[in-house]
Each structure stands twice: as structure tokens, then as C-alpha cells.
Amino acid sequence: MTVTARAHTNIALIKYWGKRDQKLILPQTDSLSLTLKPFYTDTTVNFSPDYQQDHFSIDGREVSPKTYQRLTSFLNIVRQQAGISLAAHVDSINHVPTAAGLASSASAFAALALAASRAAGLNLSSKDLSRLARRGSGSATRSIYGGLVQWHRGHDDASSYAEPIMEKVDFGLEMIAILLDTHQKKISSRAGMQEVVATSPYYPAWRQVVASGIIAIKKAIAARDIDRIGHISQENALRMHALNLAADPGFTYFNADTLATIHLIDQLHDSGLSCYYTMDAGPNVKVIYDRRDRQKLLGELKKHFASDQLVVAEAGPGAAVLNENKNK
Amino acid sequence: MTVTARAHTNIALIKYWGKRDQKLILPQTDSLSLTLKPFYTDTTVNFSPDYQQDHFSIDGREVSPKTYQRLTSFLNIVRQQAGISLAAHVDSINHVPTAAGLASSASAFAALALAASRAAGLNLSSKDLSRLARRGSGSATRSIYGGLVQWHRGHDDASSYAEPIMEKVDFGLEMIAILLDTHQKKISSRAGMQEVVATSPYYPAWRQVVASGIIAIKKAIAARDIDRIGHISQENALRMHALNLAADPGFTYFNADTLATIHLIDQLHDSGLSCYYTMDAGPNVKVIYDRRDRQKLLGELKKHFASDQLVVAEAGPGAAVLNENKNK
Numbered sequence: 001m002t003v004t005a006r007a008h009t010n011i012a013l014i015k016y017w018g019k020r021d022q023k024l025i026l027p028q029t030d031s032l033s034l035t036l037k038p039f040y041t042d043t044t045v046n047f048s049p050d051y052q053q054d055h056f057s058i059d060g061r062e063v064s065p066k067t068y069q070r071l072t073s074f075l076n077i078v079r080q081q082a083g084i085s086l087a088a089h090v091d092s093i094n095h096v097p098t099a100a101g102l103a104s105s106a107s108a109f110a111a112l113a114l115a116a117s118r119a120a121g122l123n124l125s126s127k128d129l130s131r132l133a134r135r136g137s138g139s140a141t142r143s144i145y146g147g148l149v150q151w152h153r154g155h156d157d158a159s160s161y162a163e164p165i166m167e168k169v170d171f172g173l174e175m176i177a178i179l180l181d182t183h184q185k186k187i188s189s190r191a192g193m194q195e196v197v198a199t200s201p202y203y204p205a206w207r208q209v210v211a212s213g214i215i216a217i218k219k220a221i222a223a224r225d226i227d228r229i230g231h232i233s234q235e236n237a238l239r240m241h242a243l244n245l246a247a248d249p250g251f252t253y254f255n256a257d258t259l260a261t262i263h264l265i266d267q268l269h270d271s272g273l274s275c276y277y278t279m280d281a282g283p284n285v286k287v288i289y290d291r292r293d294r295q296k297l298l299g300e301l302k303k304h305f306a307s308d309q310l311v312v313a314e315a316g317p318g319a320a321v322l323n324e325n326k327n328k
Numbered sequence: 329m330t331v332t333a334r335a336h337t338n339i340a341l342i343k344y345w346g347k348r349d350q351k352l353i354l355p356q357t358d359s360l361s362l363t364l365k366p367f368y369t370d371t372t373v374n375f376s377p378d379y380q381q382d383h384f385s386i387d388g389r390e391v392s393p394k395t396y397q398r399l400t401s402f403l404n405i406v407r408q409q410a411g412i413s414l415a416a417h418v419d420s421i422n423h424v425p426t427a428a429g430l431a432s433s434a435s436a437f438a439a440l441a442l443a444a445s446r447a448a449g450l451n452l453s454s455k456d457l458s459r460l461a462r463r464g465s466g467s468a469t470r471s472i473y474g475g476l477v478q479w480h481r482g483h484d485d486a487s488s489y490a491e492p493i494m495e496k497v498d499f500g501l502e503m504i505a506i507l508l509d510t511h512q513k514k515i516s517s518r519a520g521m522q523e524v525v526a527t528s529p530y531y532p533a534w535r536q537v538v539a540s541g542i543i544a545i546k547k548a549i550a551a552r553d554i555d556r557i558g559h560i561s562q563e564n565a566l567r568m569h570a571l572n573l574a575a576d577p578g579f580t581y582f583n584a585d586t587l588a589t590i591h592l593i594d595q596l597h598d599s600g601l602s603c604y605y606t607m608d609a610g611p612n613v614k615v616i617y618d619r620r621d622r623q624k625l626l627g628e629l630k631k632h633f634a635s636d637q638l639v640v641a642e643a644g645p646g647a648a649v650l651n652e653n654k655n656k
Contacts, residue, residue, distance in 0.1 A: 201537050202530040202570065209529050209574075238578035242530065242570035246537075250566035255591070256584035263583070 001326060002046040003119040007110030007143045007319035009039040009096050011175060011278065011286055013233040014213045015240040016138050016151065017206070018197040025138050026160050027153045028197065029210040032217055033142045035149060036175065037316035041107035043092040044323075045115040051087035058092045058108075074109070074136045075116060081132075082120035090116070102177060102284065109136030110143035114319045129319070130161040146317035148173075148221055150214070169315035171224040172291035176301065177311045180257040181283045187251055189281035192244060199248040209239050230276030230288040237278040253281050261285040261304075268300055286313075329654060330374040331447040335438030335471045335647035337367040337424050339503060339606065339614055341561040342541045343568040344466050344479065345534070346525040353466050354488050355481045356525065357538040360545055361470045363477060364503065365644035369435035371420040372651075373443040379415035386420045386436075402437070402464045403444060409460075410448035418444070430505060430612065437464030438471035442647045457647070458489040474645035476501075476549055478542070497643035499552040500619035504629065505639045508585040509611045515579055517609035520572060527576040537567050558604030558616040565606040581610055589613040589632075596628055614641075 016031035054072045056063045063071065075088055090112065096104035113133035117124050124132065126144055130151075133140035142149040145164040154160030197203055213236045220228035244251050254262075258279065265277045265287060275289040275297055289297055294312065301310055344359035382400045384391045391399065403416055418440065424432035441461035445452050452460065454472055458479075461468035470477040473492040482488030525531055541564045548556035572579050582590075586607065593605045593615060603617040603625055617625055622640065629638055 201533045201567065202574070205529045205533055235576055235578060238573040239529065242573040242578075245566045245570040245573065246530070248563055250563060250570075252587070252590075254587055256588040259580070259582055259587050260584040262580075 001119045001121070001324060002044060003115045003321060003325075004042060004044040004323040005111045005115035005118070005319060005321050006040050006042050007107045007114065007140075008035045008037060008146070008316035009041075009102055009104060009107040010035045010139065010142050010149065010316075011102075011313075012139065012142075012280065013229065013278065013288075014210055014217055014236050015280070017240050017243065018193045018203065019138070020153070022194075024157050024160075025134050025141075026156070027138055027151065029207055030151060030153050030214050031142070031210070032148065032150045032165065032214055033139070034169070034173065034175065035143060035146045035316040035318065036177075036313040038311055038313050039096040039102055039104075039107065039177075040316070041092055041094050041096065041104065041111045042322065043090060043108070043111040043115045045088055045090050045112070045119040047084065047086040047088045047119050049086055051089060054087050054090070056090045056092070059094055070136075071112070074112065077132065077135050078113075078116045078120050078122070081117070082122050084120055088116065088119070102280070102282070105137035106139035106143045109133050109140035110319045112136060113140065113144070114321065118321060118324065126318070127161050127163075131157065133319075134160060144319050147315050150218075164318075165218060165221055167318065171226070173226055173229060173315065174289060174291045174294065175313045176287045176289070176294075176297065177313055178261055178285045178287065178301065178305060179309045179311065180261065180285065181255065187253070187281070192251065192253070192281055195251075196243045196247045200243045200246045202243055202246050206239065206243055209236065226288075226290045227274050230274065233278050233288055234276040241279065253279065253283060255283040258283045258285060264304060268297070273297060273300070329447045329449070329652060330372060331443045331649060331653075332370060332372040332651040333439045333443035333446070333647060333649050334368050334370050335435045335442065335468075336363050336365060336474070336644035337369075337430055337432060337435040338363045338467065338470050338477065338644075339430075339641075340467065340470075340608065341557065341606065341616075342538055342545055342564050343608070345568050345571065346521045346531065347466070348481070350522075352485050352488075353462050353469075354484070355466055355479065357535055358479060358481050358542050359470070359538070360476065360478045360493065360542055361467070362497070362501065362503065363471060363474045363644040363646065364641040366639055366641050367424040367430055367432075367435060367505075368644070369420055369422050369424065369432065369439045370650065371418060371436070371439040371443045373416055373418050373440070373447040375412065375414040375416045375447050377414055379417060382415050382418070384418045384420070387422055398464075399440075402440065405460065405463050406441075406444045406448050406450070409445070410450050412448055416444065416447070430608070430610070433465035434467035434471045437461050437468030438647045440464060441468065441472070442649065446649060446652065454646070455489050455491075458491075459485065462488060472647050475643050478546075492646075493546060493549055495646065499554070501554055501557060501643065502617060502619045502622065503641045504615045504617070504622075504625065505641055506589055506613045506615065506629065506633060507637045507639065508589065508613065509583060515581070515609070520579065520581070520609055523579075524571045524575045528571045528574045530571055530574050534567065534571055537564065554616075554618045555602050558602065561606050561616055562604040569607065581607065583611040586611045586613060592632060596625070601625060601628070
């Protein structure tokens with residue numbers, strides 16, 4: 001079978017920042033995200049006895065030896081589950097600015113989990129797909145589902161998976177990604193979070209921050225209270241970035257533009273516009289707001305940014321198969 | 329008596345950030361600072377039966393009602409200790425860029441404590457002067473002494489005072505203040521630290537950060553290990569600023585220039601120059617380094633900043649009387 005699947009990336013409103021188990025990618029805490037419509041990866045997988053070894057291309061280019069190793073290890077998990085030993089060809093197209101704080105690995109491994117498992121003859125439940133995607137990249141766990149999604153940290157491989165809180169977002173929650181810097185980031189999220197777990201004196205308190213943040217944001221989601229969702233998300237993002245500053249050595253994903261943008265969003269908020277920000281392992285800022293304020297907010301942002309730096313993102317759908325063809 | 333005293337401001341290497349007692353200004357933790365030679369306040373105090381009420385001028389200008397209240401309350405403590413009820417005229421000249429992260433209140437209240445107590449006929453020990461200065465502004469507690477100074481948090485008014493660790497710094501520890509923004513800051517340190525104590529989930533861990541930071545930096549001072557002093561100071565500063573990000577609402581004293589400057593110092597450090605940074609309740613960055621690297625460091629910094637933005641600060645002396653005149 002040749003299978004093509006699409007999965008969307010997601011933005012964590014309550015952040016995943018730290019693993020308990022490096023190999024199984026079991027996280028230290030729960031997390032909660034919004035899947036994003038405009039950012040996705042399309043991946044085609046074909047297992048065949050004709051292939052001598054796995055082959056991977058991303059955006060039409062061969063992958064580095066390090067990425068090859070990571071991807072082939074992931075396929076080994078799929079092969080083991082399916083009881084096959086065939087090599088695969090995998091072609092992936094990313095519609096996500098790479099490695100700039102929008103987790104392209106989330107959409108990439110969610111799409112790969114779906115396409116590879118189907119191509120290998122498996123028909124996994126969403127829960128098991130989520131567990132499989134987790135083995136590739138933590139944030140991919142959540143990208144199996146659309147809308148608002150919670151990843152339960154669990155205590156082992158079987159209990160650490162995502163579940164939708166609201167798959168079809170039926171209120172105006174929306175995001176604008178402000179693309180400040182699409183260059184490769186210097187500290188990967190993988191390296192950053194592990195340094196933080198090991199050296200930040202605030203990490204134990206972070207676990208409690210997330211536990212109460214999850215409760216608070218689920219309440220705000222149930223009430224469709226965007227103002228509250230935004231406030232909780234912004235607070236959680238800043239508390240995550242505070243962990244990095246406090247690590248040894250301290251570090252930050254913010255650059256000068258990040259800070260100027262944060263101050264701008266603060267000003268817009270203080271002037272009466274209901275808008276909040278969140279940032280991940282990169283300098284980009286994502287603004288959270290109510291869809292009905294979109295034009296007003298875009299108008300303000302266009303005073304400071306070029307149009308192609310501003311990408312409006314509605315809630316997106318879960319991972320889906322685009323195409324299945326029996327091999328000849 | 330008319331008395332003129334001079335006191336220098338100081339830069340905290342282990343920060344004071346949070347009070348336990350607002351009225352007595354008892355801090356949550358110890359702190360440790362370097363008194364700075366180029367930044368100081370000269371203050372002249374004269375108590376006289378000719379005066380109807382207190383009068384204050386700073387840099388030749390009358391003070392605001394709020395500042396008047398703060399200064400007259402401070403003089404009341406002095407009058408109470410001296411057993412007098414005379415009004416005073418106080419003239420103060422600041423040689424510190426006001427309210428931009430260099431604590432002008434430290435030099436101001438240390439100079440005022442010395443000049444006012446002498447003018448009122450008191451002859452306080454350095455320890456009692458330090459306790460008195462504390463009532464005006466926490467960081468002033470340390471400015472009574474020169475060089476490297478520790479403020480013991482203590483448990484009451486009598487036990488919360490500063491002591492010199494090394495009054496004459498006999499090694500090359502030096503600082504360059506990079507003046508990025510001399511405008512009035514938006515969040516006072518007083519307001520900032522109290523919000524943090526009340527709302528930052530990382531505050532309990534901060535107490536432990538300071539306790540171990542004090543022990544580590546005193547060891548590094550005893551070894552005259554500037555590299556280690558710089559590393560500990562930078563780490564402590566970032567952990568203090570992390571508390572602010574994590575408050576509710578989160579805030580930061582950094583602006584875009586702060587972050588660009590931090591990244592520059594990081595680069596210089598990584599290229600082999602032994603330099604570290606610290607920041608207080610404002611956007612300015614202060615670089616800590618060894619005097620023998622001064623020219624090399626200035627050469628690098630002048631590629632990015634104007635000469636008048638760069639102020640080299642050696643260790644400065646303790647508070648001293650400049651002039652005493654009997655009233656006619």
C-alpha cells in the first residue's frame with residue numbers, strides 16, 4: 001500500500017516542557033493545545049520488498065544522517081507493531097516554517113504515524129495512533145486530533161496519549177502567528193527542555209503550575225471564555241520561558257523582536273483589545289484572540305509587520321488519510 | 329549643624345527582590361553587592377528652629393508630594409532617634425542616571441542617613457547607619473559600606489543590616505554599565521518585587537536560590553575568582569528576572585535593546601572573553617569582568633554602543649561625611 005496522510009501542527013496553550021523518559025517520550029506533565037489549520041505536513045509512505053533500505057525525502061531533499069536515524073527508528077516501531085520487515089520510501093512536504101517555534105515535528109510525526117501504520121497494514125485507533133506519534137516527537141501526540149487537545153502524561157507507554165477536549169471548536173478562538181525569524185533556532189526544544197529539567201530550580205513548581213493551568217483552562221474552554229483562555233495561555237508561556245532563564249546556563253528563545261512584539265501586544269491589550277501571546281522554542285510570537293476582532297487586530301499589527309509575516313490560523317482538523325493505493 | 333555626606337550606589341550580585349515587612353523594609357532574603365565608584369549622591373542636611381517645615385530639593389528641583397512624604401517620614405525616624413523635633417532643609421545632588429536600573433535610591437538614602445543623623449547630633453555606628461538607611465530604601469542598607477557588601481536579612485529591625493565582605497576590593501573585579509534607556513521605568517522595583525512575592529509560583533524556590541548563591545559567591549570572592557563571581561551573578565540575575573516573567577500578570581524589565589545586549593555579551597563570552605551580565609529593575613545591562621580585560625571589552629562594546637553609553641565602574645568607597653559646619 002502507498003498511503004498519503006496529512007496532519008496539522010498545533011500550538012500548546014499549556015506547554016509540554018520536559019520528559020520523564022527520553023526513549024518512550026513520556027512527559028513530565030500534561031499539556032493542552034490547539035491544532036492549527038494553515039500549518040500541516042503531507043507524508044506519503046510505501047513499504048516494498050523492492051527497497052533495499054529506507055529512503056526519506058523532506059520537501060524533495062534527502063535528509064541528514066541524524067534525521068535518517070530518527071526516522072528509521074520510528075519506522076522500526078511501526079514494523080514491529082505490524083510484524084513486517086520491509087523497507088519504506090517516505091516523502092514528506094512541510095507546510096510549516098521549519099524550526100522557528102512552530103513545531104513542524106508535531107505535524108511531521110503525526111502524519112508519518114498515520115501514513116506509515118496504514119501502509120504497513122495496521123488500522124490503529126486514534127488513541128494508539130497518538131501513542132505511536134508520541135514516539136517520534138512529544139508534540140505530535142496531540143496533532144492526531146483536531147481542535148483543543150489534552151495530552152495525558154500517563155505513567156507508561158500505554159497511558160501516555162492525547163484526547164480531544166473539543167474536536168470542532170465551536171467558538172471564536174483564533175491565532176495569528178507573527179513570523180519574526182524563520183532561521184534555524186540555536187537550541188532545539190529537545191535540548192532546551194532537558195537542560196531545564198536538570199538545572200532549573202523552578203522546575204518542581206512548574207509541575208504544579210501546569211496541573212492547575214490544565215484545570216483552569218479546561219474550565220475556560222467549557223465556558224468559551226477566550227479572554228480567560230488567553231490569559232491562562234500567556235501566563236503559562238511566560239512561566240515556561242522563565243524556567244529557561246533560570247536554568248544553568250540560563251538561556252532564552254526570545255530575541256529583540258520577540259520582546260518588542262510582546263510589548264506591542266501588551267499595549268494593544270491595555271488599550272482594550274482582547275489579545276494575548278504565547279511563544280514556543282523559538283523567537284516567533286503567536287497572538288490568541290477572538291475571531292470577531294481579527295480585522296481590528298490585523299490592522300494594528302500591519303502597522304508594524306509585513307503582511308507575509310502575519311498568518312491567521314483557525315482551529316484545524318485531526319490527522320487524516322488523503323490517499324491510499326494498493327501497490328501493483 | 330549643616331552636614332554634607334556622599335554615598336555611592338551599588339550593584340547587587342545576589343539580588344534583593346522581595347520584602348517580608350513593608351514598613352521596616354525587612355527583606356525576604358540576604359543579598360550581596362558591589363559599591364560603585366562613579367555613581368553617587370551628595371546630600372546636605374540642616375536642622376534649624378528657623379524652619380517651619382521640612383524642605384527637600386533634588387538636583388535643584390522641589391520634590392513631588394509623594395517623594396516629600398517618603399523623605400519626611402524618613403527624617404521622622406532620625407528626629408525620633410535624636411530626640412529633636414526641628415524641621416530640616418535637605419539638598420541632594422544625584423550623580424546616578426535616575427530610575428533606569430541603577431538604584432539611585434541606594435546612594436540617596438545612604439547619604440541622607442549619614443548626613444541627617446550627623447546633623448541631628450547623632451554619631452551612629454556603621455551598623456546602625458546601615459539599619460537607618462534600610463528604612464529609606466532596601467538597597468541603601470548596603471551603600472553604607474564600600475566594596476563587596478552583604479545585607480543580612482535578619483529577623484527584625486535590630487538584626488537586618490549590612491556588613492562588608494571586602495571593603496577594599498584587592499582584585500580586578502569591575503563593571504561596565506551600558507546605558508540603554510535612561511527614561512523613567514514603568515514598574516518600580518518596589519511594586520515589581522511585591523507583585524512577585526504575592527503571585528510568582530517560583531518565589532519559594534528563589535529563597536533557596538539566594539541562600540546557596542550567597543554561599544557560592546562568598547567562596548568565589550575569597551578565591552578572587554572573577555569568572556566564578558560573574559557566572560554566579562549572571563545566574564542569580566536571570567533567576568530574579570525569571571520570577572517577574574512568572575508573576576501574574578507576568579512582566580519584564582527587559583526591552584529589545586536589553587535582549588540584543590545580553591546576546592552580544594553571551595557571544596563575547598563564548599568567543600573567549602571572560603564577561604558576564606546582570607540587570608536590575610530596568611532595561612540597562614551591567615557587564616562584570618576582570619579589569620585587565622577592560623580595553624578589549626570596551627573595544628568590542630564600542631562597535632555597538634556610543635562612548636557615552638558605556639560607563640566603567642570600579643569598586644567604590646563607603647558613605648562618608650564631606651563637610652560639617654556648626655550653625656551660626
